[in-house]
Every structure is written in structure tokens, then in C-alpha cells.
Amino acid sequence: MSFSPLAYADSLRIGAIDFVSPDEIKVLLDIEAPDGVALNTGTPRPFPRINGYVLIPSDEGHLVAQVEWITIERSQYPKRKGMQDFGLVDLPYPLRKMSLNPLGVLAYESKDVYRFRRGVESYPTVGDSVLLPTQNQLHAIVESGENRHVLIGTSPLAANAEVKIDPDRLFGRHLAILGNTGSGKSCSVAGLIRWSMDEARKARGGADPNARFIVLDPNGEYANTFSDMSKVRVFAVEPSEGVEQLQIPLWFWNSAEWSAFTQASAKTQRPTLVQALRSVRDGVFGATVTPSHEMRRYLRTLVSILQLERNAGSPWGRFPQPKGFFEKLKKWREGLAVQDSFSGAEKASLSAVRDELTSLVNARSSQYPTYEFTLGEVDNLLSLIQSAHSIFGGSDTDILPIDADVPRSFTGDQLLRSVEATAELLGVSEYVETMQMRIRTLLSDSRMKIVSGTTQNLTLDDWLCNYIGNNNASNGSVTVIDLSLVPAEVVHIITAVIARMTLEALQRYRKLQHGKTLPTVLVMEEAHTFIKRYHDDAENQNSAAICCQVFEKIAREGRKFGLGLVLSSQRPSELSPTVLSQCNSYLLHRISNDRDQELVHKLVPDNLRGLLRDLPSLPSRHAILLGWASELPVLVQMNALPEHHRPKSNDPDFWDVWSGKNSQGEQVERNVDWKVVTDDWQQISAIEPKNATDQSEE
Numbered sequence: 001m002s003f004s005p006l007a008y009a010d011s012l013r014i015g016a017i018d019f020v021s022p023d024e025i026k027v028l029l030d031i032e033a034p035d036g037v038a039l040n041t042g043t044p045r046p047f048p049r050i051n052g053y054v055l056i057p058s059d060e061g062h063l064v065a066q067v068e069w070i071t072i073e074r075s076q077y078p079k080r081k082g083m084q085d086f087g088l089v090d091l092p093y094p095l096r097k098m099s100l101n102p103l104g105v106l107a108y109e110s111k112d113v114y115r116f117r118r119g120v121e122s123y124p125t126v127g128d129s130v131l132l133p134t135q136n137q138l139h140a141i142v143e144s145g146e147n148r149h150v151l152i153g154t155s156p157l158a159a160n161a162e163v164k165i166d167p168d169r170l171f172g173r174h175l176a177i178l179g180n181t182g183s184g185k186s187c188s189v190a191g192l193i194r195w196s197m198d199e200a201r202k203a204r205g206g207a208d209p210n211a212r213f214i215v216l217d218p219n220g221e222y223a224n225t226f227s228d229m230s231k232v233r234v235f236a237v238e239p240s241e242g243v244e245q246l247q248i249p250l251w252f253w254n255s256a257e258w259s260a261f262t263q264a265s266a267k268t269q270r271p272t273l274v275q276a277l278r279s280v281r282d283g284v285f286g287a288t289v290t291p292s293h294e295m296r297r298y299l300r301t302l303v304s305i306l307q308l309e310r311n312a313g314s315p316w317g318r319f320p321q322p323k324g325f326f327e328k329l330k331k332w333r334e335g336l337a338v339q340d341s342f343s344g345a346e347k348a349s350l351s352a353v354r355d356e357l358t359s360l361v362n363a364r365s366s367q368y369p370t371y372e373f374t375l376g377e378v379d380n381l382l383s384l385i386q387s388a389h390s391i392f393g394g395s396d397t398d399i400l401p402i403d404a405d406v407p408r409s410f411t412g413d414q415l416l417r418s419v420e421a422t423a424e425l426l427g428v429s430e431y432v433e434t435m436q437m438r439i440r441t442l443l444s445d446s447r448m449k450i451v452s453g454t455t456q457n458l459t460l461d462d463w464l465c466n467y468i469g470n471n472n473a474s475n476g477s478v479t480v481i482d483l484s485l486v487p488a489e490v491v492h493i494i495t496a497v498i499a500r501m502t503l504e505a506l507q508r509y510r511k512l513q514h515g516k517t518l519p520t521v522l523v524m525e526e527a528h529t530f531i532k533r534y535h536d537d538a539e540n541q542n543s544a545a546i547c548c549q550v551f552e553k554i555a556r557e558g559r560k561f562g563l564g565l566v567l568s569s570q571r572p573s574e575l576s577p578t579v580l581s582q583c584n585s586y587l588l589h590r591i592s593n594d595r596d597q598e599l600v601h602k603l604v605p606d607n608l609r610g611l612l613r614d615l616p617s618l619p620s621r622h623a624i625l626l627g628w629a630s631e632l633p634v635l636v637q638m639n640a641l642p643e644h645h646r647p648k649s650n651d652p653d654f655w656d657v658w659s660g661k662n663s664q665g666e667q668v669e670r671n672v673d674w675k676v677v678t679d680d681w682q683q684i685s686a687i688e689p690k691n692a693t694d695q696s697e698e
Contacts, residue, residue, distance in 0.1 A: 012131040014038075014047070014054070015098075020123055022102075025056075025065060027130050029096040038132055045159060047132060048098060051611050051635060052157050053141055055131045056124045061108040062131070063124060064116060064141055064632070065100035066611065073097050100130075103632050106141060114140035116631055135159055145631045150199050152192065153636040156622075163625065163636045167196055170585055170629040171521050171564035174555060177623075178572045178600065179589025184621045185568050186647040188587060188638055189215075189523060190225050192566075194645065197229065197477055211477040212469040212520040214502060216495060218529060220484035221647035228645075231476030233466060237450060237485035246481065247463070248494050250412050250442075250452050251281075252501060254405035257493050260546040262438045268431040272423050275304070277404040280418040291339045292346065296392035298335055302385050305425060310382065315373035322371035326364055328427045333357040335425075349388035356384050407460055407501075412443040447487045451494060464505050467498070468520060492543040495530050496550045503554050506561040517562025522554065527567040528574040548576050555582035573599045585627035587636075590618040604633070611635070 014033040019026035029048070038047035046052075048070050055062035072094045104118040114137055133141065139161040148164035155161045170192070179185045193213050200209035208230055215222050223243065226232040235246040253261070255274045264270040279301060309328075314321040336354050338347050360381065364371055410418075416439050423429040442448050467479055486494050502522060509518050524530060531552075534545040541549075554565055555578060567583065569575055573595040580603070591597050592615075601612055604626060611624060611633050618624075621640070626633035656668045678684075 012134070013129045014132055015130045017056070017124055017126055017128045017130060020126060022123070024068075025100040025102060025124070027098050027100060029098060033096070048096070049157065051614060053133055053138060054100065055106065055133050055137065056128055057131065058105065058122060058124065060105050061114065062106045062137070063120060064103045064106050066103055068099045068101050070096065070098045106137060112136050116141045116144035118631055141632065142634055149203070150196050151639065152195060153638040155634050156637055157635050163634060165629050171566065173559055173584035173628050174565040174582055175567070175585045175587065175629070176572070176580060176583040177566065177568045177587045177589070178591060178596070179570065179623070180592055181570050182620065183589035183618070184623070184638060185570070185589055186221055186525070187621070187641050188589070188623065189525070189566065189568050190222065190645065190647050191639060191641055193478060193523070194226065194229070194641075195639065208473065209477055210473045212473060212518070213478045213523060214468065214520065215478065215480045215523040216483060216498065216525060217480055218483045218526045220482045221525070222480045223482055225645060225647050226478050226480065229478060232478045232480065233476050234480045234482065235467070236482035243482070246451055246486070247458055248452055248497050249409070249458060250415070251409050252407055252497050253493065254500070256541070256546055257496060257543075260541050260543045261442070261490065261493055262435045264435050268428050269435045272419065272426055272428055272432050273435065274404045275301070275426070276415065276418040276422040279422060280410045280415050281404065281406055281408040291341050292392060295339075295342070296389060296394050299385055299389040299392060300394055301425065302332055303382070303389055306378070306382050306385065310378050315378050316375070322373060324427055325373065326361070326371050328425065329357055330361055331424055331427065333361070345391050349391045353384050353388050356381055412439070415439065416443065445487070448490055451486060452490065468502060468505060490543075492530065492547040496543070496547040499554060500550045503558060503561065503563055506563050510561050519562045519564070521564045521566060523566040523568070524551065525568050527569040528571040531567065531576050531579050532574055533576050552576055552578045555579040572596050583627075585625070585629035588612070588615060588624045588626070589622070590620075591615045
């Protein structure tokens, strides 16, 4: 028996509208409407159901709405469809009502073909019918959208319709995966990477995809997660089979990162450090330069410092600034020693500078000197030094110091000598002792030296090939950087350097490729630790603030250079508001904390907050996908990952250890040898255990 189209539509009716507003529609359910399971859609389906979908006929097809709440309203008379005789008196009857959030329009394209799009152009009116969607319509609501290549799960609220995503939307505009511990965040991160790579491999006919994922892993969970994928690169502090040595050389660090690590003061230490970095990056203190080359760099440094002093007015400023400038001139004169290898013109230019310095010093060496200098004296000295710099082979562009942040190789000892020499030239040696001590600590700490020590054969292009990926990702599409054993003193700096170097490399790639980008995804686990909101103190930035600022820059600018950001965090309320606001897609697992829930509610439009009320009760593997990556907010049951594909983030197995066996009846043992642990902790070579007779008590 077949129904006419009108009769079939009437059989799907569940009620009528009795209230309409832009963000809420109230519906009075018919008495005959299903009260537990709907059978009139072709397949049994739970109805009414919170956050389920219903349809309202419109000019373009159907308005799609989501159920926010259901209630019962007591009525004196029942309102039955087709009831004509109102003279009948009936017993009081409960009427069911529900509230709907309008989401968008399900447009009819052809027979059983529909397309969903967000936004409502026209609203229904009071009395319009409300219908249950059919199986095809439910699937069209959830499965609509272009370029949906990657299957991530199914929707329990839409007859298990497939939930697929467009990688351009998901990764191109940043994704935040938020939820409590144990809610499935790490599995979602691993799954999104794995499922995306699987589909890309299928699209390339089985060849490895030209993709780049960089996973920053603070807990060491992902070391073996992608081991079955070809050519996965894993870096850690302690290398082992399949795990390479993590190397982030000191010369990668920029001036802001050095200042944060050394806690350099803004007035004296930071300018000295920046000038020292400029010098050491240009090889002033290297061992391979000729005496003439070294003198040229020395003269260039004098020109830079003299220009700074002149612009600051120190030679004629208040006491004791002129006397300090006078002491610097005496120091400068000591460094202008003539070498036999210099040419006649070079020797003559140095002699002219020395004579002028001697004249200025002698004029202020009487018993009661006046230390102030005139502008003419300073300009004349500057002209002589610039002339000598030119004779030694320097150019006008050379006078401007090299950028202190250019990643040119140097050693820690060279930087330390550069700081000492620069402090002497600036006359501030006594003010930089604490900064020098912190640099010495870094150079002498064996734990830090492992990661950031001198790496003789590591070049910048080698590092980029290993950590971001080679041409066509021939050395693998996934890089896992295990930060679990990086010393706490430098872990934020190391993380900031990796993220910044990745961004700057992609910026230069885009510049050289005339606007073409190299799509790369940076995944930050435990994001609340590294992208934590901070107090904006411009003068004293600690390493945590520097790290957060790098990710804020990536969040703001990364999309233009092909760098996508994926954040995973259990405490969204502690994340930087700047980074969180730049995420256009959200995958929300179970969230119980009130502050975190409140923050998440602020991220979505008012009319979608009903769906977020599910957050505290979501089971594991369930999440709400919303934002740019999804045509509409949808509850997703994420695809299951096999045990060997999951990150090592399982809950501690207390009972199995206590009872000595697991749920499968297998023996569970946890033997402890604290000597092995302490030897590793104290970095002591393993010592052969003593004989049992030696260990026994006398």
C-alpha cells in the first residue's frame, strides 16, 4: 500500500508551531505524536529526543531545527487533530511542548536528493506543521558540504549518518579539541591525523601523501602511535631504537627567547645581549677570521655603539653620563692595536682614530676636568671611525648591525665571550654578571646541553628537512617531538623555538614561491601549559609568556602561510583568549568544570548553546563538532582506534596491579628497582650490584 505525497507528509507530522522568534521556535506536539519511538519514518527512531532534528516546510524545502527542551503543559481540554465538536467535555490532558533552535535550510534538489546550508532567510508562522525527517533527509543534514574527504565518525542523533570533514576547513583555520582527562581527546588527535593520511594515500593511489604533521608531545604519549605508518620521525631527549636525538641548538634562539631565559633587565642587560648576539652571529668572535676582518667588525661595532650614544645624548647629558662615555673611549682605544698584516692605508686610518681618541681623553684628564663633549667632537670621531671601517673593507650597509635574530651558527662559549666583550665596550661589565651566570648555567648543565648544546654537523636546512619534512615529504608525513624529558627551565623556550622556526620557514617558503604555501599542521598537546594566558608586561617577559606569544602569532597569521594549528587541552579556561578566539572549529569532548563550560558557551552563538548542555554527560569517544569545519553542530561518535594505534594516555590500572591480574585473567606485575631509576635520574653509570653477602647485615 502506497501513500500519496500529501498523505505521506501528513504521516510525518508531529505538531504545530505556536511561538516564533529569531532564536527559538515553540511547538505544541500532537496527541498522536510518538512518545518514545517513531515508526512512521521507515525505520524505528527515538522521538522525542533532545538535540534531535525536525523539519518545518518552507518555500525552499524545509527549515531544519534542533530540539532544545521538551516539557508538559496541563490543558483543560485535549486538542485533537480533527476534533470538531467542542461541546464535549473531557478530562484534563497533558500537552507536550518542545523548543527548537533554527539551524538552516534543507533545500530540495531532485528526487530524494537534498542539500543543507546554514542560515535562515525566512521564518515559519504560527500554525505551521512540524515534521519528522526521513532517513534520507537526516543523512543529507549531517552529510552535506563540499570536499568532505575524511570520515571521522557517525552521528547518533541522525540515524548514524557518516560525519566527514573537509581537511582545508578543519586544519586551515585552526582546531581546538577540548575535554576532560579520559574523554578521548588524545585518541581524537591521533585519529584525525591517521584517518586524514589514510584518505590522502588512497587519493594518491597508494603513494605516501605530501603532508606534514608536527606533534608537540609533552607527555610522551605519541612515540609509538604512528609506528606502523611509513617513515614517521620521532625525536626525544633520550634516543633509542626508532627515536632520534632531539636537537634545538642555541643559535636557533632569537633575542626575545634569550632575554626571557636569562631574565635580562630592560635597561642594561637586554641591549648588551642583543648587541652581543648581533656580533656573534656575524662571526666577530669566531676563530677563523683574519685580523683585518676582525678589525673591520670591531670598527663596525664602534660605529653602532657611538651612533646609539650620540642619539641618546650621553656625551653631553647629565652627570654621570658624560663620564661614562669618557670611560668607554678609553676602552675603545685599547682595542685599536695595529697588526703587521694591515696595509699602509689601514694602519694610517687606525692611527687617525687613536690620535683623536687620545686627544679627547687627554683634554679631560686634568685635575678638575669637565667631561661634557660637544656635538662637533662626537661627529668628528664618528666620521673618522666610519672612514677607517670603509678602508678595512666595510660598506655603508655594513654599518647597520646584522639582525640579532638571524639563525647563524655560533657556540655557547662564543656567545659568552661576545657578551663579556660587548659589556666592556659599553662600559657595563658590572651590570651583566647575573646574566652571564645564567648563560654559564645553561652551558654547564648536562641536561640542557643534550638538547641545546653545540651540534657540529647540524645545518639549518638539515633541521628543517628532519623536523618539518623533506621535498614531497619523502622522509615521512608525521613528526613526533617528545618533550617529556626536556628540563623544565627550557621546555617553554624549546617549544617556542620549534613553533617559531616552523612559522618563519613557511613564511620564507611562501615568499620565494610567489604566494604558494606548503600546508603544515602543528599539533600542541596539553596546550593549557604552553599557551597559557599571561599578564602583558612588556619589560619582563618570562619564557612561558614568550611561548604563548609565538602561538598567538601562529593563530593570527599562520593560515596565510599554510600553517594550521591543532590545540588539545583539558582546561580551556586557562588558554590564551587570543589563540582560542582564532580557532574556527571545535571538537568538544566531555567538560565538567563550570569555568570551562562557561568559556565554551561563549565561543558559540546563543541559539546553539542547547547542544552544549550535553557536554558534562558525554560518554567517551563522543564529541560535538562545531564551527567552520561542520555545516552545523553535530554530535559525533568518533571512529574507534585499535589499541596499538592509541596514544599511551590510559588511566592507571590500580585494581589490576593490586589484584595481580587483569580482566582477562592475565598476570599483572610491577617489579621495582629504584636503583635503576635513581641512576638514570642522577645520570650515574649503572654500577654492578654488590654480592648478596656484602648487602647482608653483619
